[in-house]
Amino acid sequence: MQRRNLMKALALAAGMAAAAGTTAAFAQTALRVFSGGANQRPDLMRKLFDQYQAANPGVKIEIETGGATSELQRQYLSTVLNAKDSAIDIYMIDIVNPAQYFGAGWLEPLNAYVGNPADAMKPYLPVYLQSNVVDGKVAAMPGFADAMFMYYRKDLLDKYKIAEPKTWDELAAASKKIQAGEGNPNLQGLSIQGAPIEGAVCTFLLPYWSQGKEFNDASGKLTLDKAAAVKGLNQWLAMVDSGVIKRNVAEVKTPDTVNEFKAGQVVFAINWGFAWDRFQVDNDSTVKGKVGVMPLPAMAGGKSATCVGGWQWAVSAFSKNKAEAAKLVKFMSTPAASKFLAVEGSLLPVYQSVYTDPDVVKAVPWFKDASNVVIAGKSRPLSKDYGQVSDVVRTTTSAVLARTKKPDDGVGEIQSRLARVMR
Amino acid sequence: MTLPRGRPLTLLAAAIVVVNGFFPAVWILLTSLKSEAELVSKPITWWPRDPTLANYVQAFTDQPLLRYLGNSLAVAVLSTILSLVVAALAAYAIARLNLRHRQLILTCIVASSMFPLVTLLVPIFQTMRSLGLLNTYTALVLPYTVLNLPVCTLVLVSFFQSIPRDLENAAMIDGCTRLGALWRVVVPLAAPGVFTAGILAFVNAWDEFLLALSLNASASMRTLPVGITLYQGEFTFPWPIISAALVVAIVPVAVLIAVFQERVVGGLTQGGLKG
Amino acid sequence: MAGASLIERLRDPSETALGVLLLAPAFLLLALIVVYPIGTLIFNSFFDLRLSGGSGMKFVGLENYLLVLEDADFWNATWNTVLITLITVPGALVAGLGLALLANLPFRRQWPVRLALLLPWALPLAFAGLIFAWFFHTEYGVVNDVVRRLGFGSEPTMWLLRPGWAFAAICLTIVWKTSSFMALILLAGLQMIPRSLYEAAQVDGATRWQQFWQITIPMLMPSIIVALIFRTITALQTFDIPYTMTKGGPGNATETLAMLIHKTTIDYLDVGYGSTLAVFMFVLSLAVTTVYLRRIGRQA
Numbered sequence A: 001m002q003r004r005n006l007m008k009a010l011a012l013a014a015g016m017a018a019a020a021g022t023t024a025a026f027a028q029t030a031l032r033v034f035s036g037g038a039n040q041r042p043d044l045m046r047k048l049f050d051q052y053q054a055a056n057p058g059v060k061i062e063i064e065t066g067g068a069t070s071e072l073q074r075q076y077l078s079t080v081l082n083a084k085d086s087a088i089d090i091y092m093i094d095i096v097n098p099a100q101y102f103g104a105g106w107l108e109p110l111n112a113y114v115g116n117p118a119d120a121m122k123p124y125l126p127v128y129l130q131s132n133v134v135d136g137k138v139a140a141m142p143g144f145a146d147a148m149f150m151y152y153r154k155d156l157l158d159k160y161k162i163a164e165p166k167t168w169d170e171l172a173a174a175s176k177k178i179q180a181g182e183g184n185p186n187l188q189g190l191s192i193q194g195a196p197i198e199g200a201v202c203t204f205l206l207p208y209w210s211q212g213k214e215f216n217d218a219s220g221k222l223t224l225d226k227a228a229a230v231k232g233l234n235q236w237l238a239m240v241d242s243g244v245i246k247r248n249v250a251e252v253k254t255p256d257t258v259n260e261f262k263a264g265q266v267v268f269a270i271n272w273g274f275a276w277d278r279f280q281v282d283n284d285s286t287v288k289g290k291v292g293v294m295p296l297p298a299m300a301g302g303k304s305a306t307c308v309g310g311w312q313w314a315v316s317a318f319s320k321n322k323a324e325a326a327k328l329v330k331f332m333s334t335p336a337a338s339k340f341l342a343v344e345g346s347l348l349p350v351y352q353s354v355y356t357d358p359d360v361v362k363a364v365p366w367f368k369d370a371s372n373v374v375i376a377g378k379s380r381p382l383s384k385d386y387g388q389v390s391d392v393v394r395t396t397t398s399a400v401l402a403r404t405k406k407p408d409d410g411v412g413e414i415q416s417r418l419a420r421v422m423r
Numbered sequence B: 001m002t003l004p005r006g007r008p009l010t011l012l013a014a015a016i017v018v019v020n021g022f023f024p025a026v027w028i029l030l031t032s033l034k035s036e037a038e039l040v041s042k043p044i045t046w047w048p049r050d051p052t053l054a055n056y057v058q059a060f061t062d063q064p065l066l067r068y069l070g071n072s073l074a075v076a077v078l079s080t081i082l083s084l085v086v087a088a089l090a091a092y093a094i095a096r097l098n099l100r101h102r103q104l105i106l107t108c109i110v111a112s113s114m115f116p117l118v119t120l121l122v123p124i125f126q127t128m129r130s131l132g133l134l135n136t137y138t139a140l141v142l143p144y145t146v147l148n149l150p151v152c153t154l155v156l157v158s159f160f161q162s163i164p165r166d167l168e169n170a171a172m173i174d175g176c177t178r179l180g181a182l183w184r185v186v187v188p189l190a191a192p193g194v195f196t197a198g199i200l201a202f203v204n205a206w207d208e209f210l211l212a213l214s215l216n217a218s219a220s221m222r223t224l225p226v227g228i229t230l231y232q233g234e235f236t237f238p239w240p241i242i243s244a245a246l247v248v249a250i251v252p253v254a255v256l257i258a259v260f261q262e263r264v265v266g267g268l269t270q271g272g273l274k275g
Numbered sequence C: 001m002a003g004a005s006l007i008e009r010l011r012d013p014s015e016t017a018l019g020v021l022l023l024a025p026a027f028l029l030l031a032l033i034v035v036y037p038i039g040t041l042i043f044n045s046f047f048d049l050r051l052s053g054g055s056g057m058k059f060v061g062l063e064n065y066l067l068v069l070e071d072a073d074f075w076n077a078t079w080n081t082v083l084i085t086l087i088t089v090p091g092a093l094v095a096g097l098g099l100a101l102l103a104n105l106p107f108r109r110q111w112p113v114r115l116a117l118l119l120p121w122a123l124p125l126a127f128a129g130l131i132f133a134w135f136f137h138t139e140y141g142v143v144n145d146v147v148r149r150l151g152f153g154s155e156p157t158m159w160l161l162r163p164g165w166a167f168a169a170i171c172l173t174i175v176w177k178t179s180s181f182m183a184l185i186l187l188a189g190l191q192m193i194p195r196s197l198y199e200a201a202q203v204d205g206a207t208r209w210q211q212f213w214q215i216t217i218p219m220l221m222p223s224i225i226v227a228l229i230f231r232t233i234t235a236l237q238t239f240d241i242p243y244t245m246t247k248g249g250p251g252n253a254t255e256t257l258a259m260l261i262h263k264t265t266i267d268y269l270d271v272g273y274g275s276t277l278a279v280f281m282f283v284l285s286l287a288v289t290t291v292y293l294r295r296i297g298r299q300a
Helices: A002-020 A041-055 A070-080 A098-103 A115-122 A129-132 A153-159 A168-182 A199-209 A226-241 A254-262 A275-280 A320-334 A336-344 A358-362 A367-375 A384-399 A407-421 B006-033 B054-060 B065-096 B102-110 B116-128 B136-159 B165-173 B179-190 B191-207 B210-215 B224-228 B239-271 C002-011 C015-043 C063-069 C073-103 C110-124 C125-134 C142-149 C165-193 C194-202 C207-236 C238-245 C257-267 C270-300
Strands: A029-034 A057-062 A090-094 A141-153 A189-193 A266-272 A292-294 A306-315
Touching: A002 A141, A029 A320, A029 C125, A041 A057, A041 A320, A041 A336, A057 A320, A070 A090, A070 A098, A070 B116, A070 B210, A070 C257, A090 A098, A090 A320, A090 B054, A090 C002, A098 A306, A098 A384, A098 B116, A115 C002, A129 A306, A141 A275, A141 A320, A141 A336, A141 A367, A141 B239, A153 A168, A153 A292, A168 A189, A168 A266, A168 B165, A189 A254, A189 A336, A199 A226, A199 A266, A254 A266, A254 A306, A254 B006, A266 A275, A266 B191, A275 A292, A306 A320, A306 A367, A306 C142, A336 A358, A358 A367, A358 B239, A384 A407, B006 B239, B006 C015, B006 C073, B006 C110, B006 C125, B054 B065, B065 B136, B065 B224, B065 B239, B065 C015, B065 C257, B102 B136, B102 C015, B116 B210, B116 C015, B116 C073, B116 C257, B116 C270, B136 B191, B136 B210, B136 C015, B136 C207, B136 C257, B136 C270, B165 B179, B165 B224, B179 B191, B191 B224, B191 B239, B191 C063, B191 C110, B210 B224, B224 B239, B224 C125, B239 C110, B239 C125, C015 C270, C063 C270, C073 C110, C073 C207, C073 C257, C073 C270, C110 C165, C125 C165, C165 C207, C165 C270, C207 C270, C238 C257
Parallel strands: A029 A057, A029 A090, A189 A266
Antiparallel strands: A090 A306, A141 A266, A141 A292, A141 A306
16 A cells, blocks of 8 residues: 555556656657665665656666675766766765766766755755765755664563663773673774774774764865764774774774674664664574664764765766756656655665655654654765875774874874865 | 606605695685684584585575586687697797798787786777677687787797707608698697696686676676685685685596597607607 | 688698687777777777766866876876786785795695685675774774784774775785785695606705705796786776775775876776876886886797
8 A cells, every 4th residue: 555655656657757857758868877885775776767767758778787895886877987988877875975077078067957056956855966066066866864873671671670871981981881790701882983994084083073073164175174084983992992992903894893783782883874784684683673873972062973884876977868867867866766765675765855754754764763863974074085084084093993093193093194185 | 767766765755745735725615615614613623514515505506506517618618729729830830831020029928918918908898899709608708718818929930949840851852841740740749738838827827716707797608716706605614615605616627638638748758759 | 722722821831820819809899898998098088087076078288298297196106006007916926935835745534735825816895895994993803803802002993094004904805805816826836846856956955945946946937927917907907895995085095096087087087097097007007017028029
């Protein structure tokens, strides 16, 4: 019942998109879409494309899927786009890429199709006005969201009568109490990602942001507050010293956190939204029904903040069918599409309103808790040189967590390297 | 060579070699029989607690593994044959003919492998696109042949040089042309070298990732190394399933190589060089 | 008559004509596949070509080259690369020679040794690094498990998080993976040595040790040189194993030149500078291998 309504709404939206089109309705246009890897659910995207094709008989959509990880996709896309390939019309790209790809002249500005940025981005979560708008141009339209969440063991917090911690120090204290009480040497208080992967950028930013500090201003200029950044890193190191975070944190990658939490070895875990289903649905999960989600703690006196991720739709600057491509991108970014992805694939909506949609709440109850976290979400540094920014931040953060670099020196290095890039 | 003295010592060395060579492969095999949950247990387990073939089932159902296997095989075999033919001709010219600038010619061929592939990727992609070859076997066979040309040529040059000229001259007196002598005398005598060059070319082509990712991106043309990375996700790395896929990838190659080597080497020791 | 002479000439062409004919396929392929890319690369190295700037190409002459020389990251990566080469090339040669000698012994069952020699080679490179990274993992690694079972050390060592250990682990993995390649070439070389030489030496009363140094090694020299050339070129291009094991970390303690080039080109999208780095790598490779190549050329 619910699904049928959804499909009806979608068909309507697709029909509207078709009616809005001004090009000859029945001219056969083939659009080729790079639809990410398996995690970006090409199967669901295909269903949306089928909807669109049904409402727009002149359009035929082909899907190309790529590497399984953002890193492999970047490797492929940088080759194809650098070669100015016109074979692909639409790209699904990671939230950190619009600025870089737009800066390289690979993406078509969408203002002509979606209107001025402020209005176009208004219905979406606030973060997109930062992440998808470059130099006053709409570089990409939101597809679905993701964010770093704080997962925790509801059962253990209840057992020790501990409330959701609001600050990092409270979290550390709560962890120690539970670890001591459980007497399990393999039980970690908090699991974060310290390996030099993209997630380590968030590991650097979370305690820094939670002091109310910004990494960059609206124009993209570096505004790193050294003292605060050092304090943030020292917060993690203190937790390592006290046994809340494990010693080899600089080795921990995203899947490690998930698998250890699933195995009941972690009290608090920071991870992306996909992890919820791994904890609650997977057959080998030992923590089913024992998991809670809460806003990330802040530094005392600061405010909670998180890293937003997710995927965007962009039109290739080398496409030969830009107008048709832009129409499809608009369709894929409608509330109806966002709702469809939420209900069918538990993909986080890009519209605040969709989080409270009754169908969505029914299908994915935890999105109710997620919405507060996502609305407070921030975008990772916006830069045309994001590749370099990310590399410097994650490498340094990991080295600090491995204790081969002092926090002070590490932050100094980030500052001096990025001052040249983020001007 | 007679049987070595100090047999126990030799056996010990052989045992070390076997363990060293097999261990990672055996570990992969054991992992492919474990569940993902077992991998985070502490202390780690060596033998699977609950051996299961589920990972193999999933490896074959999640991805068209046989298709990838077929693609890899086709690309590797074709490029190996092409590399050997092209390299044998060039190596013969360098090793046997009275050419000026032989050193320069050899250096040119070898030097082509001294640039990191990643910096050549975009122009190679452009070339293949303008030839309309993207997503074909040819798109990979041609670059792999070129990548393998230096090593194959060098190996063959050194082996051709070690074959006495008299044998070749005798064949030519018997009425062979030069190319006939190359084909009937030099190549068979240099069989260990030809085989080695072939195996190097085959495995290089079998392993290659970067070009395969970019030039043959469509699902039906993917090769094995690219295909295996698809079992991982943005945030997941399912070792047991990846291990199962790796076992599927390693076994045919190992068997193929072992059988071929036995053949070639066996044939040689029976009838080969007596000096 | 003309036909006959043409056939005659085809049957017995002049040395130069035959040479051109035999080399043509190789050079045609090189021209088709790598000449344009290499040309583009050298051309790009003279330009400011930062794609993310979006400002197009700007000719800067030798500026990139000068920048490379003062780039601390370049020197760090070059030093790591050279060190890896100096450790793993001789390491793989010794290990490979041992493997080849063993595989060449007349065991009743040869396949276990032969297969052991081939398996590391058959394991896809990108996954070899991942598997060894897992072996060296602090908690889930076999290495620490063995250490624990043997009763050493209360605290497990964090192999890949300590610069020195990480470097050693990478070198060990490279030697493991590449000694197969060495052994394959050397084994073929061993099989080319006529048995009569050993028989004659035995008649003369030479010990096995003398036979090894006076027959095996000299006869094997051409194969050793070929193996060394390629092991050296590939060692200077070391990428996959450190990339998958440590991503160059901790910090940039294990970052190699090829990783720096990859990062500059793919992540930083700085094509001009990446190309310049590649030219430096080429010069380094050529300088090192010319010495070997001259020897092969002279023998020809």
